[in-house]
Amino acid sequence: MDAKKNKKTSIKKSWFYKWFINNQFTVALLNIILALLIIFIFTKVSYVFSPIGKIFGVIMPTILVSIVLFYLIDPVVDYFENKFKVKRVITISVVFVIVFSLLVWGIVSFIPFLQSQIESLVKSWPRYWHTFQELSSKLTNKGFNDSTLQEQLEQFNQYWGEKLSKGASKLIPTTFNNLSSAVGIITNIVMVLLTAPFILFFMLKDKEKFFDNFFEYVPTKFRKASKEIVSEISFSLSAYIRGQITVAFWVGVMFFVGYLIIGQKYGLPLAIMAALLNLIPYVGTPLAIIPSLIIALFTPGMLIKVVIVFIIEQTLETRVVSPLVLGNKMQMHPVTTIIVLLGAGSLFGVLGVLLGIPAYAVLKIIFVKIFKWIKENSNLYKESNEEIVKKED
Numbered sequence: 001m002d003a004k005k006n007k008k009t010s011i012k013k014s015w016f017y018k019w020f021i022n023n024q025f026t027v028a029l030l031n032i033i034l035a036l037l038i039i040f041i042f043t044k045v046s047y048v049f050s051p052i053g054k055i056f057g058v059i060m061p062t063i064l065v066s067i068v069l070f071y072l073i074d075p076v077v078d079y080f081e082n083k084f085k086v087k088r089v090i091t092i093s094v095v096f097v098i099v100f101s102l103l104v105w106g107i108v109s110f111i112p113f114l115q116s117q118i119e120s121l122v123k124s125w126p127r128y129w130h131t132f133q134e135l136s137s138k139l140t141n142k143g144f145n146d147s148t149l150q151e152q153l154e155q156f157n158q159y160w161g162e163k164l165s166k167g168a169s170k171l172i173p174t175t176f177n178n179l180s181s182a183v184g185i186i187t188n189i190v191m192v193l194l195t196a197p198f199i200l201f202f203m204l205k206d207k208e209k210f211f212d213n214f215f216e217y218v219p220t221k222f223r224k225a226s227k228e229i230v231s232e233i234s235f236s237l238s239a240y241i242r243g244q245i246t247v248a249f250w251v252g253v254m255f256f257v258g259y260l261i262i263g264q265k266y267g268l269p270l271a272i273m274a275a276l277l278n279l280i281p282y283v284g285t286p287l288a289i290i291p292s293l294i295i296a297l298f299t300p301g302m303l304i305k306v307v308i309v310f311i312i313e314q315t316l317e318t319r320v321v322s323p324l325v326l327g328n329k330m331q332m333h334p335v336t337t338i339i340v341l342l343g344a345g346s347l348f349g350v351l352g353v354l355l356g357i358p359a360y361a362v363l364k365i366i367f368v369k370i371f372k373w374i375k376e377n378s379n380l381y382k383e384s385n386e387e388i389v390k391k392e393d
Contacts, residue, residue: 061188062191062196067237070204072241073204076091096201128294129294225373233361237358242325252272252278254313255271259292264309265295270291270292273291282341293306293307344356
């Protein structure tokens, strides 16, 4: 017996046991290596998952549209159900009828007017940009004596002039230059329009059942934590989606009213552009004002009026609209937001810019929960008795 005990003690005290078997850091490293190995193996057999990727590519637009609309409509349905005891089906049906009526009105009255303005803007934009390029070249020639700086500015104007002019003049022809791409785009849009309302209806109607059925497949041990994570993710996404869309809507309204008052050309498409770009935090609205400033250069006194509209809109947005609607629900530092936008934009383009912040919020919630679990169930973050005594003192 003593020999066996001595043998066990010697094994426990051996360097291999200390550094590999009973070392949490080493175990964590081994888990990371295994995870990377699994990822590497998956990359070698990625062709097996390509059909799944294609299926998700077809399904995801419909699901994303349904989720966005769900978070916009669900508060209205909940309000009437809790406040006035109206059945969810009745409220959902009324909301659908109102939305359908607005869509019909938009297609009949609003869309033709907007289309004519956009077509006129696309045709006129090369002329605006060319004149702006000539004007900026004259100003740089008069204002600067440094030939190197002049040359760089001229190259900048020429490069972006060609890019924007070609892009504006060939936007529609490039999009529909071949029948297959046009049919694919139209088919995807039609599929989303046909399937999203059905998915949305049942998401709104059977919200509680949907979540209950989902959690039935989660192991009992992790069910409570999973419900907390899903609840936090749902709250964060709903706050972000409702807040961003509400702010973007009022930004578009403020710009349109401002442009209407000052008589700015193409006020409606410019206001819609500002509303859409406002979905990109911090940089969206300043980018949207650039085309408006270029167009304003060709109407006497309009440039100052556009700048005044921009200042008033920014003041109302930052001091009134955003604090009331958004507050600090995402709890993201501006530097973090910019880094996320740059990273997601470089990896996934426009889609990354739009979805980067909500994706970051979801990953942050999951990471915080995992970190909290590790902190509670490991000895890595436990304080020693001396530290506890110092804190109490």
